[in-house]
Amino acid sequence: MNMPDDHQYSIMQRVLDGTLTVDSTDEFKEILKIYPDDPLLQRKYADLLLEQSQLDEAMAAFHRASQLFIDQGMNLQAIVAKILQWSIRKPTHEEGQQYQRLLSQKGAQQTPLQRFWANMSYAELVTIMLRLVRVRLSTGNQIACVDEPVNDIYFVVSGTLAETISPECQMEATKAGVETEPMLLGPNDIFGNIFPLNQPTLSYTNVVAVTEVELVRIDKTVLHSACLKFPNIANLLLEIYKPENVNKCDRAWQTVRRSIRFGVPTKVEITVPAGQGAEADPLHTGIAVDLSLGGVCVDLGSPSDMPAQDLIKGRSVQLVLDLLNEVATVDLTGKIVWHREQKTDKGATVLIGIRFDAMNATDRELLAEYCSGSIGEQNLLWSLWDSLVKPDNPGTQNGR
Amino acid sequence: MASPPKIWAIGGGKGGVGKSIVSILLATELARLNQSTILIDADLGGANLHTMMGIKTPVRTLNDFVTRKYESMEEICIQTSVKNLQLICGASEILSLANPQYAQKNKIVQNLTQLAADHVILDLGAGTSYNVLDFFLIADNPIVVVTPQPISIQNAYGFVRNAIYRKLSRMASQQSGLQNMIKSAMDPKNEHQMRTIQDLLNAVDQSYNKQVVHKFREAIQKIRPWVITNIARDKRDHNAGRIIQLVAEKYLTIHVEELGAIYYDPMVESMVSSMKPIASLSPECVSRKDAARLVQRLLKRL
Numbered sequence: 001m002n003m004p005d006d007h008q009y010s011i012m013q014r015v016l017d018g019t020l021t022v023d024s025t026d027e028f029k030e031i032l033k034i035y036p037d038d039p040l041l042q043r044k045y046a047d048l049l050l051e052q053s054q055l056d057e058a059m060a061a062f063h064r065a066s067q068l069f070i071d072q073g074m075n076l077q078a079i080v081a082k083i084l085q086w087s088i089r090k091p092t093h094e095e096g097q098q099y100q101r102l103l104s105q106k107g108a109q110q111t112p113l114q115r116f117w118a119n120m121s122y123a124e125l126v127t128i129m130l131r132l133v134r135v136r137l138s139t140g141n142q143i144a145c146v147d148e149p150v151n152d153i154y155f156v157v158s159g160t161l162a163e164t165i166s167p168e169c170q171m172e173a174t175k176a177g178v179e180t181e182p183m184l185l186g187p188n189d190i191f192g193n194i195f196p197l198n199q200p201t202l203s204y205t206n207v208v209a210v211t212e213v214e215l216v217r218i219d220k221t222v223l224h225s226a227c228l229k230f231p232n233i234a235n236l237l238l239e240i241y242k243p244e245n246v247n248k249c250d251r252a253w254q255t256v257r258r259s260i261r262f263g264v265p266t267k268v269e270i271t272v273p274a275g276q277g278a279e280a281d282p283l284h285t286g287i288a289v290d291l292s293l294g295g296v297c298v299d300l301g302s303p304s305d306m307p308a309q310d311l312i313k314g315r316s317v318q319l320v321l322d323l324l325n326e327v328a329t330v331d332l333t334g335k336i337v338w339h340r341e342q343k344t345d346k347g348a349t350v351l352i353g354i355r356f357d358a359m360n361a362t363d364r365e366l367l368a369e370y371c372s373g374s375i376g377e378q379n380l381l382w383s384l385w386d387s388l389v390k391p392d393n394p395g396t397q398n399g400r
Numbered sequence: 401m402a403s404p405p406k407i408w409a410i411g412g413g414k415g416g417v418g419k420s421i422v423s424i425l426l427a428t429e430l431a432r433l434n435q436s437t438i439l440i441d442a443d444l445g446g447a448n449l450h451t452m453m454g455i456k457t458p459v460r461t462l463n464d465f466v467t468r469k470y471e472s473m474e475e476i477c478i479q480t481s482v483k484n485l486q487l488i489c490g491a492s493e494i495l496s497l498a499n500p501q502y503a504q505k506n507k508i509v510q511n512l513t514q515l516a517a518d519h520v521i522l523d524l525g526a527g528t529s530y531n532v533l534d535f536f537l538i539a540d541n542p543i544v545v546v547t548p549q550p551i552s553i554q555n556a557y558g559f560v561r562n563a564i565y566r567k568l569s570r571m572a573s574q575q576s577g578l579q580n581m582i583k584s585a586m587d588p589k590n591e592h593q594m595r596t597i598q599d600l601l602n603a604v605d606q607s608y609n610k611q612v613v614h615k616f617r618e619a620i621q622k623i624r625p626w627v628i629t630n631i632a633r634d635k636r637d638h639n640a641g642r643i644i645q646l647v648a649e650k651y652l653t654i655h656v657e658e659l660g661a662i663y664y665d666p667m668v669e670s671m672v673s674s675m676k677p678i679a680s681l682s683p684e685c686v687s688r689k690d691a692a693r694l695v696q697r698l699l700k701r702l
Contacts, residue, residue: 172646177635373554373561374595377651381557384646385550388639 025049025057039068040158043081050084059088066099073108075117076188080157080216083129097122112239113155113188124230131226132216137161137209144191144207149200152217153192159213161185164206165387169380173387180387184210190240192217197224204379238267266291267322268298270354272310284311286352288321291367295334296321300350303341311352313339319354321367330363332356404513405438406702408521409539412556415526417547418630420449421668423523424678425691426543431485432683433695435518438477440488442535443525447490453480454677455489463491465511466504473511482679486517505531509538528562534570536563541698542625543659546644548637557644560625562586564597564652567623568616578608596651625656628694632661659697662690 022028028045035041046061062085069078082099091099100122107118120128137143137159144150146166162182164170173180185191185207193201197220227234266288286298296319300311311317319332338353359367373381410423420443427439441449441462450458460476470476477486512520522539524532536542542563546556565586572578581603585594594600597620605613627641641658648656665687671678681688 168646172639172642373558373647373651376595377557377561377647378554380647380650381554381643382550384639384643385553388643389548389550389553389636 023048025052025054037068037071039065039072039074039077039081042068043077046081046084050088055088059085062088067102070103070106070108073110073114074188075103075107075114076155076216077157078103078107079117079129079132080134080214083132083134083216086129096126100125111188112236113190116236116240119236120233121230124226124233127226127230128218128233131222132218135213135215135217137213137215139209139211141209141213142206143209143215144203144205146204146206147202150192150203151194151200151220153190153194153220153223154215154217156185156187156189156191157214157216158187159209159211161191161207161213162210163191164208165383166204166206169383169387172384194220194223195241197221197227204383268296269320269322270298270311271318272315273318291321295337295353295355297351297353300352303348303350311336311339311350313337317354330359330367332359332363402516405515405517405520406541407512407539408519408541408543409442409524409536410522410543410545411524411532411536411559412526412545412552417545417552417556418662419526419545420452420523421672421678421687422543422545422628422630422662422691423449423521424452425662425681425687426695427485427519427521428482428679428681429688429691429695430519430521431482432692433699434484436484436486436516437519437521438486438488438515438517439480439521439523440512441490442522442532443490444531449523450478450487450489451675452672452678453487454675454680455487458489461489461491462508466491466507473508473515477515480679481677485679505534509534512538528559530566533559533563533566536625537567537623540702542623544625544627544644544656545630546627546640547631548629548633548640553640553643556627557647560644560648560654560656561652563625564620564623564654567619568600571615571619578604578612581607597653620652620654623654625654626659626698627656628659629661631664633664637661660690660694662687662694 022031025045025048028048032041032045042061042065046058046065049055049058049061062081066078066081066085069075069081100120103125104118104120108114109118117125135143135154143154143161161184163185164182165173165180170180191205191207193203195201201220223233223237227237268286268288270284270286284300286300288296288298291297313336315336317334317336319334321330321332334354334356336352337355340351341348342351408426410419410426412419420441423439427437430437439449439453441447443449444462447461450456455478458478460470460478462476464470465473465476473488476488478489480487512522522535524535526532536559544556544560546552565582569579569582569586572582582600584592585597585600585603592603594603601613601616604616627644629638629640632638632640638658638661641656641661645656645658648654663686665681665685667681667685668678668687670676671681683689683692
């Protein structure tokens with residue numbers, strides 16, 4: 001690797017990438033005087049103070065780092081710094097609430113990941129922050145293996161990882177004479193197959209640290225419980241996995257693999273047209289448990305939260321299925337063919353089965369595309385597409 | 401007695417991938433090789449093959465045969481400008497034919513094999529409705545057309561997947577329990593965790609017996625679709641077909657054969673835009689040359 005000359009390569013960068021070790025807090029303070037507003041440097045300083053058990057100073061440094069991260073739109077890094085601060089001394093509720101207000105008022109909201117952290121209520125934020133687990137990896141450490149369980153969502157706080165396709169795809173790419181390169185994951189990228197939340201999932205890629213890496217992870221069962229308790233968390237989580245116009249986003253959203261969306265729960269909005277004995281157009285929302293071209297089973301949640309008395313067998317309804325893509329929302333009509341309450345470990349949930357009426361060709365095609373295979377099939381299709389067909393540069397053509 | 405014609409069915413799930421163009425190119429090439437060929441517009445909901453063949457208003461259509469205006473399918477064949485190539489037009493104006501009754505569909509299927517020709521090419525409609533899948537499943541050469549776009553690949557794979565399950569579902573038509581099991585397996589998110597054909601066969605083995613499994617396995621093995629990558633622009637695009645082959649092998653336990661690619665041909669685009677017959681493309685055109693190569697390869701296998 002060609003390193004820049006010393007005079008080009010600032011002290012700050014060298015401290016951050018580890019090529020210059022500063023283990024004296026006094027020396028670090030001098031560097032901070034030169035770069036007082038750099039959150040990464042501030043965080044490094046706080047880590048050093050913690051290592052040296054200077055706990056009060058470390059708390060102040062983590063606090064300052066968190067503020068600086070928020071100022072720079074790095075909500076994830078701010079949260080991690082705050083977790084480290086609070087791991088030294090538990091905050092009061094007032095401090096916690098103050099921090100949540102700061103994050104929601106000043107935290108950046110441009111990307112789904114930024115919004116995920118900034119738009120949670122105090123109770124929601126506490127639930128998630130308490131269950132985040134910090135993971136540090138050294139260069140070469142592997143964090144995900146093809147066909148092995150991966151039941152967490154990982155957020156990259158700092159460092160770089162390489163994600164490579166399965167040997168199966170790799171072999172096919174080689175046979176086809178296609179060169180494949182690992183996808184690099186950096187700060188604010190996420191990885192891990194968390195959907196469906198209530199089932200175990202396997203990894204479709206290998207992920208290896210190529211530098212020193214800091215991650216935070218959260219277990220899907222924890223997330224599942226949090227989503228059941230706080231629907232807002234479920235919505236924010238779904239937003240992360242929604243494909244979004246990359247121009248509007250940082251690179252985090254480029255690495256949310258499209259394949260994952262096939263496991264993402266499908267949101268369904270149901271309205272009952274007026275004139276069937278029901279009140280005019282009440283709106284119900286639920287999650288599609290089982291979606292096919294013929295119909296859908298919708299989980300409407302707890303009977304106490306949503307009585308759904310107007311959603312009775314035989315009634316015609318209008319549905320909007322959010323297929324996780326701005327252009328792929330379908331409006332359908334159908335009839336409720338069954339309705340039942342099912343016991344769950346959290347109480348009970350209302351399920352209704354709806355048979356679709358005839359749909360137009362466009363909706364049918366959208367739905368067929370959405371339902372055209374299991375998660376495994378879709379993941380393999382997309383992985384192979386990425387490695388065998390997807391143009392390296394859409395503007396170029398290699399010719400025959 | 402002459403042997404029945406070889407039936408080719410060109411499907412692919414998604415609209416706009418060029419099924420009709422591929423059908424015409426293959427049919428034209430077969431005819432050029434002195435093989436008598438009948439091209440049938442089996443897109444019963446949106447027939448427009450005749451327009452691409454330079455016929456504005458067809459005088460006879462498939463509907464005339466279904467409604468008994470003509471007794472045999474041969475009577476509704478229209479000679480095209482290409483020697484050895486006849487056309488049976490679809491019937492887009494008769495909406496009822498978009499969803500023909502079982503008996504009507506059977507009538508068409510049975511008569512296909514009685515046509516006096518070496519080859520019958522069915523240009524199927526878009527989508528994966530039972531009618532489309534049933535025509536696909538009766539073909540000697542079932543061909544899936546795909547373009548090198550992810551949605552097209554997904555749809556083409558979904559098409560093959562649905563065809564397999566449709567085949568099994570029809571075999572189980574007299575056993576409602578078994579048929580329900582197949583329908584359940586068809587749903588990719590089914591609660592019984594049947595994600596592959598092998599999962600389904602294992603479940604059938606446990607609930608029924610090995611004979612049923614054996615029959616199913618035999619039927620699946622007989623389905624050997626070909627895949628053509630249409631509108632390829634570079635070598636990497638050829639791999640679209642390979643993707644379907646690999647995923648089908650793993651999840652559907654069938655072998656999909658990659659036939660090859662037809663490259664993007666600006667002449668085709670130009671002729672479609674100006675409503676000129678595709679069959680009159682020069683044999684020197686990229687698409688004609690590619691189609692000739694694919695037909696040679698297929699004929700060697702017949």
